[in-house]
Structures are given as structure tokens and as C-alpha cells.
Amino acid sequence: AQSVTQLGSHVSVSEGALVLLRCNYSSSVPPYLFWYVQYPNQGLQLLLKYTTGATLVKGINGFEAEFKKSETSFHLTKPSAHMSDAAEYFCAVIGGFQKLVFGTGTRLLVSP
Amino acid sequence: DSGVTQTPKHLITATGQRVTLRCSPRSGDLSVYWYQQSLDQGLQFLIQYYNGEERAKGNILERFSAQQFPDLHSELNLSSLELGDSALYFCASSLSGRGDTQYFGPGTRLTVL
Numbered sequence: 001a002q003s004v005t006q007l008g009s010h011v012s013v014s015e016g017a018l019v020l021l022r023c024n025y026s027s028s029v030p031p032y033l034f035w036y037v038q039y040p041n042q043g044l045q046l047l048l049k050y051t052t053g054a055t056l057v058k059g060i061n062g063f064e065a066e067f068k069k070s071e072t073s074f075h076l077t078k079p080s081a082h083m084s085d086a087a088e089y090f091c092a093v094i095g096g097f098q099k100l101v102f103g104t105g106t107r108l109l110v111s112p
Numbered sequence: 113d114s115g116v117t118q119t120p121k122h123l124i125t126a127t128g129q130r131v132t133l134r135c136s137p138r139s140g141d142l143s144v145y146w147y148q149q150s151l152d153q154g155l156q157f158l159i160q161y162y163n164g165e166e167r168a169k170g171n172i173l174e175r176f177s178a179q180q181f182p183d184l185h186s187e188l189n190l191s192s193l194e195l196g197d198s199a200l201y202f203c204a205s206s207l208s209g210r211g212d213t214q215y216f217g218p219g220t221r222l223t224v225l
Contacts, residue, residue, distance in 0.1 A: 032211045043114065043202060043216040051211035090155065097168030098206070099145065100214060102155040 002027045002095040006103035014111050019063075019078040021106045023091035026072065032094040033074045035065055038105075039087045047089075050074065061085070086110045115139065116217035118203050124223045130191040133220045137184055137205030143167070144186040145206075145214060146178055150199035161186055162208065193224045 007022040025031055032051045036044040048059025055067040065076045074091060088105045095101040115138035125131055137144050146158040148171075157170035161180035172178075175193075180186045190197060200221050204214040 034213075036216075043116075043218045044204075045114070046213050046215070049211070049213060094211070095157075097160060098143065098209075098212075098214075099157040099160060099168055099170055100147070100155075100204075101157070104154050 002029075002031065002093045002101045004091050004093050004101060004103035006089075006091050006106050008106055009104065010107045010109060012109040012111065013081045015083055016080050019076070019081045019085065019108065021076040021089050021091075021108065023065075023074045023076065023103060024072050025074060025091075025093045027093055031074075033065075033067060034092045034094075034100065035059065035063070035074075035076050036090045036092060036102075037087050038090065044090065047076070081108075081110050083110050083112065114215040114217065116203060116205050116215050118201075118217035118220050120220060121218065122221050122223075124225065125193060126225055127193055127195060129193050129224075130189065131193065131222065133188040133190070133201055133203075133222075135186045135188070135203030135205075135217060137186070137203075138215055140207065141205035141215070142184065142208050143206045143212075143214075144180055144184070145204040146172075146186070146188050147202045147204065147216075148199050149202060149219070153199075155202075158188070190222070195224050198222055198224045 034049045035047040050067045091103045092100040117136045158172040160168040203217045206212040
């Protein structure tokens with residue numbers, strides 16, 4: 001079975017600082033991994049995904065993530081946080097029959 | 113805008129009642145998924161339909177059912193509602209393959225009083 005663990009339910013950064021949101025996965029098959037963002041009172045928007053190929057994946061809004069098989073990790077980073085990045089971020093892995101298995105989410109707080 | 117539409121946006125009802133949530137997938141997408149988001153359970157997969165056929169079931173209660181119609185829109189029916197059914201219900205759609213992106217609708221917020 002597939003599962004995802006997100007370390008830290010809340011992460012606080014200052015505007016302009018590095019953003020690092022951690023995600024570790026467990027999968028019995030080669031994983032397909034996703035990061036989604038949820039703004040208040042909105043649906044989930046795909047930031048980026050890894051299926052096969054290049055392990056460093058670039059997404060929207062300046063975010064990127066690196067698939068590290070040896071560490072079973074898929075951490076999300078952004079070099080410089082912006083106030084508009086404040087939201088909840090979900091890491092997910094594809095489970096059986098294409099269902100998304102989500103982590104518990106990390107709320108990113110950005111202070112001026 | 114993901115291209116996935118859900119109606120209604122908000123729904124307030126009483127315990128014991130039945131409601132229907134509606135989802136229209138993105139043009140061309142054959143798969144529809146339903147997810148429930150609640151404070152205690154997080155985001156959980158409920159059920160998937162592919163081109164009108166049920167493909168997978170997750171943590172969906174027996175009081176809940178869904179279907180996908182020939183025009184590919186889907187409905188999620190929730191009956192004998194309980195307070196604990198209060199949650200955000202999301203619909204997502206994708207083409208068909210394992211790695212295809214699932215695009216999420218804005219959700220329906222269900223409040224059971």
C-alpha cells in the first residue's frame with residue numbers, strides 16, 4: 001500500500017526566505033508523486049508532479065521538488081517565499097487504481 | 113479555473129436527510145474521482161468512475177453512492193446524513209492513465225445540523 005508522511009503541520013517563514021516542506025513516501029511500486037496547494041475556501045491546485053524521468057521537477061509559482069529514491073523523499077522547495085504563498089500544501093502518491101493518497105498537509109505561514 | 117465544476121457550492125441540511133452533489137469533469141476527461149476533506153480524517157478518496165463504470169472504491173460509507181452518466185458528469189448521493197458527514201466534498205477528473213494529473217473542482221461544503 002502507498003502512504004505519505006508530511007513532517008510539520010505548520011511551517012513559518014519570513015518573506016524572502018527559503019521554503020522547505022518535507023514529504024516522505026512509502027510505495028510498493030515505482031511511485032508517482034504530486035504536490036497540491038489549497039488556498040482558503042478553494043479547491044486543490046497542482047503545483048508539480050513526478051512520474052518518470054528527471055528527478056528534479058519544476059512547478060508553478062517558482063516551486064520545485066526533488067525525487068530521492070534512496071531517501072524515499074519528495075521535498076518541496078522555493079528559494080524565496082512570497083506572502084501569496086501562504087496556503088496549505090499537500091503531498092500525495094498515486095495508490096491503486098489511480099486514487100491519490102494524501103498526506104495530512106502542511107500549512108505555510110509567511111510573515112513580512 | 114481547473115475546468116471541473118461542482119454544484120452546489122454550499123449545502124446545509126439536517127440529520128437523516130439525503131443530498132446529491134454534482135460534478136462536471138473537464139472536457140475530454142474520462143475518469144471522475146470523489147474525495148472527502150474533513151478536519152479529523154483529512155483528504156480521503158471515496159470512489160472513482162471511468163467512462164461510466166465504477167473502477168475503485170475507497171473509504172466510502174454504505175449510505176453514500178455515486179454514478180457517472182453517459183455525458184460523463186457524476187453525482188454523489190449521501191443519505192441518512194449524520195453530523196459527522198459534514199465536510200468538503202471534492203470532485204476531480206483526469207484523462208485515464210496512472211500518472212495523469214487529477215484536476216480538482218472547487219468543492220461542495222456540506223453542513224449537517
